[in-house]
Amino acid sequence: GNLWLAAFGGGVERCNPVTEEFFHIYNLPDDPNTLSNNEMTSILVQSDEVIWAGTNWGLNRIKMNGDDFQVTRILQVEGDSTTIPDNLIHDIYEDRKGRIWIASNGGLSLFNETEESYTTFNTEDGLPSAEVLADFEGPDNDFWISTSKGLSRMKESPEGFSFKNYDGGDGLQGDIFYRGSYTVHNGIVYVGGTNGFNYFSPEDVVSNQD
Numbered sequence: 307g308n309l310w311l312a313a314f315g316g317g318v319e320r321c322n323p324v325t326e327e328f329f330h331i332y333n334l335p336d337d338p339n340t341l342s343n344n345e346m347t348s349i350l351v352q353s354d355e356v357i358w359a360g361t362n363w364g365l366n367r368i369k370m371n372g373d374d375f376q377v378t379r380i381l382q383v384e385g386d387s388t389t390i391p392d393n394l395i396h397d398i399y400e401d402r403k404g405r406i407w408i409a410s411n412g413g414l415s416l417f418n419e420t421e422e423s424y425t426t427f428n429t430e431d432g433l434p435s436a437e438v439l440a441d442f443e444g445p446d447n448d449f450w451i452s453t454s455k456g457l458s459r460m461k462e463s464p465e466g467f468s469f470k471n472y473d474g475g476d477g478l479q480g481d482i483f484y485r486g487s488y489t490v491h492n493g494i495v496y497v498g499g500t501n502g503f504n505y506f507s508p509e510d511v512v513s514n515q516d
Contacts, residue, residue, distance in 0.1 A: 309322075312347075312348065313346055314345055314347070316332065316344060317331055318331045318332070318349065318357065318359050320370075329373060331377070332344050338379065340377055341361065342364030342379040343363035344361070346359060346361055347361055347395050347396060347485065348395060348398045348485075354370065355371070356368070356370070357370065358398045358406065360398050360408070362394055363393045364379055364395070365381075365408060366380070381393055388424060389424055390408060390410055390426070391412025391415065392411040395408060396411070396439045396486065397438075399440075399442055401443055401449075402447070409438040409440055409441045409451075410438060413426045413433065413436045414427045414441055414451060415427075427469075432458075435456070437454040438451055438452075439453060439484065439485045440486050440488050444495050445493040448508060449461075450508075452497055452499070454481070454482050455481050456481045457472045457504075458472070459471075477504070478499070479499045479501040481499075482500045483500075494506065
């Protein structure tokens with residue numbers, strides 16, 4: 307398959323590793339069928355036909371058909387709660403159910419493909435901060451959300467989503483984490499921040515408040 311690259315200031319590149327040919331998608335100010343911004347912050351390859359690209363100014367969904375492409379720019383609209391809450395995108399994640407999650411400076415947004423809309427979770431819903439830097443699933447199927455004010459564990463139930471927050475008082479390296487700095491390996495979660503990184507097994511995590 308193709309290799310997709312995101313360059314800060316250079317847009318998106320598709321590389322064919324067999325032919326070593328590159329195909330470039332970037333912002334052109336007068337062309338709406340281009341990226342909203344060239345300062346890439348994140349990229350998600352949903353399939354060879356659908357690419358999500360996060361930037362410092364907006365979210366982009368790219369639908370590919372060979373070398374032809376269609377770009378849909380998703381931008382914050384003041385007063386519209388059905389779109390993204392902020393144009394600074396930090397991370398894009400596809401969960402095990404195939405749902406797309408967007409981490410931004412305005413919260414954590416879940417994409418509703420049927421309605422082409424977004425549902426956003428922020429401090430009013432229980433997150434410690436609206437500045438969400440990453441979102442990913444752990445081995446226990448809970449979601450882990452890194453923010454500028456600690457780490458949050460999000461559980462899903464038939465009633466919806468609930469949050470449990472952790473900070474430096476719970477043994478974290480600090481309250482501030484880095485954009486997209488995480489991995490899960492052999493049941494262990496690794497998350498990086500300004501003072502190093504933490505690793506843990508989710509089943510062993512308790513709060514000092516418990």
